[in-house]
Each structure stands twice: as structure tokens, then as C-alpha cells.
Amino acid sequence: MIRVLVVDDQQLVRMGLRMLFEQAADIEILGEADNGAEAVRLAERLAPDVVLMDLRMPGMDGITATRRILAARPAARVVALTTFDDDDHLYPVLGAGACGFLVKDTPPAELLNAVRRAADGEAPFSRDTLDRIVAQAVHTRSASDAGPDIPAPAITPREREVLGLLGVGLSNKEIADRLHLGVTTVKTHVASLMTKTGRDNRIRLAVLAVRAGITPD
Structure with a gap:
């Protein structure tokens, strides 16, 4: 069973994710947080396998929360789930230790698969995001x-x-x-x-x- 913590400041988003994951027999929602500080506290108490992390939230943002969660629990897998698919969000959260980066319009089946891949040690990325990283690598080369x-x-x-x-x-x-x-x-x-x-x-x-x-x- 993959144990997941959902972090997002919008209740509707959290409800939608819970409904999606409840359909998967191999995924369990341990808890929900609506800000980064609460995410850090819950991650320490609940020990999730995967954290789905929003980035823009009031108070502590998702990048700071990611860094603090992984400092305390290095084995956790944090996947950014955000509306903002840009380099200003991508590279800071990867630098904080996130293993993946998805946009919120990711199809449900792909999101479920991304959680499974993260739990299995892989790095799930939205296709456009990965293409951009690779394109930048080509340009650098x-x-x-x-x-x-x-x-x-x-x-x-x-x-x-x-x-x-x-x-x-x-x-x-x-x-x-x-x-x-x-x-x-x-x-x-x-x-x-x-x-x-x-x-x-x-x-x-x-x-x-x-x-x-x-x-x-």
C-alpha cells in the first residue's frame, strides 16, 4: 500500500484528489494539509511514502516545506503538483529535493501512475516539463x-x-x-x-x- 499525504491550500483540489485515490486499491490517503507548516508536521507524524505538494500556499510555501520534510525524512518522495509550470517553480523545488513535477491538469490515470512511480523510486514529470529540461540540456551542450x-x-x-x-x-x-x-x-x-x-x-x-x-x- 502506498501511503500518500496531500498538500494543497484549495479544499476542492484536496477533495478531488481524495476521490481519485480512493478508487485505487494500492493507494491510501494518510492525511491532508492546507499549508506548508502543517505538511511538515503531518509528514513527521504520519511518515507518508509520497507527498503531493502544492507550491504556492499562504505561510510556508511548498518549496520550503519540501526541504524541511526531506531533511527530517529523507526516504519520503515529494512530487510537486502545481498550476505553475515554469522554471521559477521547477528548479527551486527540484533543488529542495522533490523527485517529480506535475501540473494540475495531468489526466487522472497519469497522476495515479505518477504516484506509483514515485513510490517505486522513479521521477514522474509532466511531458512538457521533461521536454523543457531536455531541450535546455541540448542547448547547453x-x-x-x-x-x-x-x-x-x-x-x-x-x-x-x-x-x-x-x-x-x-x-x-x-x-x-x-x-x-x-x-x-x-x-x-x-x-x-x-x-x-x-x-x-x-x-x-x-x-x-x-x-x-x-x-x-
């Missing part, structure tokens, strides 16, 4: 004329395939289906890539793939 950023030890051919698929935003299950592998095997390859490249999350791996020019076959 072009501007600096940097070569491939793959340090020793060199990655294996299979890891290179996985890295290329991470670069276009595929989930572990999607990568497994594409390469005819088990999901556990894909997770092992992703963990190996993080160790070998020094990248500690999937988004940094995706950016690395783009900067190194590694694309799916």
Missing part, C-alpha cells in the same frame, strides 16, 4: 560544444540502451517492455548507471543522455 559526459568506468551496451530510453522519459516498465527485460533488471541497470556516472536521480541521467548524444535506436 550546443552552446558549450561539450563532448560526451560519460566518465569511466564505461557503461555497458545494455546500460547505454537504458540510458537512451531514460533520456526520452520512459518509465522502468516502458523500458522493460521496449527492451524485453524484467522491471527488476531495468532497476538494476538504472542503479548501475547512477553509480557509474555519479548522477543520483533519473532526471540527471536523462540530461546526461542528451548531453552525450545517446538516443534510442
